[in-house]
Amino acid sequence: MQISTKEVISLIGLTSVIFLIAPLFLILYVLSYNRRKKQHRDDTILMQKNFETELLKTQMEVQEQTLKTVAYDLHDNIGQLLSLTTITLSSVDVTDTQNTAEKLALVEDLTLRSIKEVKALSRLLHGEEIVSRGLASAIDFELEWLRRSDKFEVVFNYDHDLTQLDNAKETILFRLFQEIINNIIQHARATAIHINLNQANGSCILEITDNGTGFNVDEALSRKSGMGLHNMVKRSAMINGTANIRSTPGKGSTITIQIPNL
Amino acid sequence: MAYLSINTFTECVCFLAAFVFLRKDKSLAWKMFIPFLLLTCATELGGIYMRHHLRVNNYPIYNIYLLFECGFTSLFFYYLYRPYHYPVKWLITWYAAFLALYLGELIHTNFSGFVSVTASVMSVVFVLASLYYYYLKLKDERFEPLLYSASFWWVSGALFFYFGSTACNNFLDYLAKYESITYNNSIRYIIFNVLDIIMYTFWSYAFICRYRQRK
Structure with missing residues (x-):
């Protein structure tokens, strides 16, 4: 079958049209891929901003917690010591030399204890420095206050x-x-708290166990307030980690937070 | 009136766009478009002059122009690839291969015809170069607003032109044989007009984008 010149020319024309359409689609594809890249970049920026906001919030909460501890300590500890000092001083009878010497010795002891407490508070007020000294020492420092309450x-x-x-x-x-410890103090009615901070498989693992009343995890998570459990899960995920909450009513609870080192 | 055709008009408009928008550009590569497009216009007008007034074959002028076209376009692609650490040896290799093919074909045709095979090979290489540029852009994790990217629109114009002309280039001899008498109404004429309009419009837009980037 002989193909006419006209047909060949039409074929060339048609091929050229197809050859024009192909780059058009290619350009559209590149532009659409680029739009997705922009979307991805915007999402990343948004995530970064959210992370920074959450971090700022966290830092403020740490400070708030520190101030609360300071307030409690001023009221319950230093306040008591100073009141006792005032009472002791007001009861001094200068004519009774024997008693006065004893009372002054007691006042001196109370004042020294107050100074020690104020120094400890001063250290606590530098909350950010505590974290910068390392997580283990920050936790240890925070627990020092808990140990002194003699409740746990x-x-x-x-x-x-x-x-x-x-x-x-x-x-x-x-x-x-801090949030977990607060929850234990406020809700668990526990008498013992065990904390483990160790490393395994390139992750930092923080495990906190108490022997309190325990709770139903699913039920607590389904509630909107959820004892801050949602917040724990969200914040752990924000630093690429996981929060595993296990609890049985009447048998205490264990919360494990695993954060990858990198 | 023979000098005023769609080809010459689009080329002149693109040259004017290059002159207006690129004359103060800091990059020599972009600035080089002004002399290159001036040469393109001169070639086109020279071709028409030879054909209509001297009534001689205008292949030689296009053969010479092809050297500049390949030299400049290849160099510009290299300039676009440079941020991605593209080795210069590939550019030199391509220049050597092109020259060998060009001279071989000229000798083969006794310097009496257009080097259509070389032009076809060059088109294919430029199509591949354009695709490689897209590949680099897709692979690049950094976002760049391509809608306002001068280099993207320049490459897109080049891709349209060189890819779209592939069919015509491959059948150039055939079309020249059967369409020489009625060139002004031929399929080759229509296709190249369309391709010229697309490419020079894209390039003019690229120059505007470049100007806006500079501002």
């Missing part, structure tokens, strides 16, 4: 060669620890 048997075990996380992660993890 507190056990803290940690790896001494723990790899330090970056500052943001440590601040968030420290805040998570």
Whole structure:
């Protein structure tokens, strides 16, 4: 079958049209892919902003918690010591030399204890510095106040060669620890708190166990307020970690937070 | 009136756009478009002059122009690839291969015809170069607003032109044989007009984008 010149020319024309359409679609594809890239970039920026906002919130919460501790300590501890000092001083009878010497010795002791307490408070007020000294020492420092209340048997075990996380992660993890301890103090009616901070499979693992009343995890999570459990899960996820909450009513609870080192 | 055709008009408009928008550009590569497009216009007008007034074959002028077209376009692609650490040896290799093919074909045709095979090979290489540019852009994790990217629109114009002309280039001899008498109404004429309009419009827009980037 012979193909006419006209047909060949038409074929060339048609091929050229197809060859024009192909780049058009290619350009559209590149532009659409680029739009997705922009969307991805915007999402990343938004996530970064959210992270920074949440970090700032966390830092403020740490400070707030510190101030609360300071307030309690001023009221319950230093306040009491100073009141006792005032009472002792007002009861001094200068004619009774024997008694006065004893009372002055007591006042001196009370004043020294007050100075010690004020120094400890001063250290506590530098909340950010505490975190920067390392997570383990920050937790230990926070537990010091808890131990002094004598309401709980507190056990803290940690790896001494723990790899330090970056500052943001440590601040968030420290805040998570504070929230968990607060929950135990406020709701658990526990008498013992065990804390383990160690490292496994390139992750930092913080495990807090109490022997309190326990609670139904699913039910607590389904509630909107949820004892801050949602917040724990969200904040752990924000630093690429996980929060595992296990509890049985009447048998205490265990919360494990796992944060990858990198 | 023979000098005023769609081809010459679009080329002149693009040259004017280059002159207006690129004359103060800091990049030499972009600035080089002004002499290159001036040369393109001169070639086109020279071709018409040879054909209509001297009544001689205008292939030689296009053969010479092809050297500049390949030299400049290849260099510009290299300039676009440079941020991605593209090795210069590939540009030199391509220049060497092109020259060998060009001279081989000229000798083969006894310097009496257009180097259509070389032009076809060059078109294919430029199509691949355009696709490679897209590939680099897709692979690049950094976002760049392509709608306002001068280099993107320049490459797109080049891709349209070189890809769209592939069919015509491959059948150039055939079309020249059967359409020489009625060139002004031929399929080749229509296709190249369309391709010229697309490419020079894209390039003019690219120059505007470049001007806006500079501002």
